[in-house]
Amino acid sequence: MMQLLERVLSFAGLWWLLAEGHRDGWLLGGVAVVAATWSSVKLWPPRAYRVRLTALPGFLAFFVVNSVRGGLQVAAMALRGRRALTPGLIDLALILPDGAPQILLTYTLGLMPGTVGVELADGRLRVHALDVRLPVAAEARALELRIAALFGVGA
């Protein structure tokens, strides 16, 4: 029940932002909030994984720092062209449980330096690395630990 209320309040907050604080659109906004809450309960049942708000700032800081690194690195490689690349596929054995944590890992790795997810199956993630000589596995493990803390799961 608390979780449902949290979702209603966050979607209402989102609507407030989208309407830029105007109050005359709340009839439509109410419909949108109900529809969004309903689909979120269908797609992500409240009892599955919960995000720990205390771990969120640490995760976001880690994410922003690394996506800036990732963007700078790939921009520098683009300037040098294909001779900057030593690409290849790397298989990672995941320690995160399947479901939301593994999916978040797959998606966020695509924004971290040098990796993009290719295939997630049976607790293993195959990634394409721009430079296989870089410590791809260690960086992915660091991200996994952040996500484990975010969801409060053992890893």
Add this chain to the structure above:
Amino acid sequence: MIDAIGTLLPIVGALFYAAGTLGLLRFPDVYSRLHALAKADNLGLGCVLLGLALQAEDLAVSLKLLLIWPLALAASSAVSYAIARRAAHLGVKPWRRDSP
């Protein structure tokens, strides 16, 4: 000071877009091109949005601009994964340094 940063950031963002496009044109295969698009363009978008948010006149507009970033990130990282996975299933081999 804030005005200056608000003007500078969109320019920096445009440079990242240019680098992402350069990568799209110069990188050898679909997988490497996804790196260029996902990472450089998203950083470019982040810079542009942050710059515009600093220039915005009220808080709700700023927050709305900043909200676009995580939404675009979520969409582009999901789409990158979908494209890479489909390419792998179709048997597209990653370009390797030693291959001709």
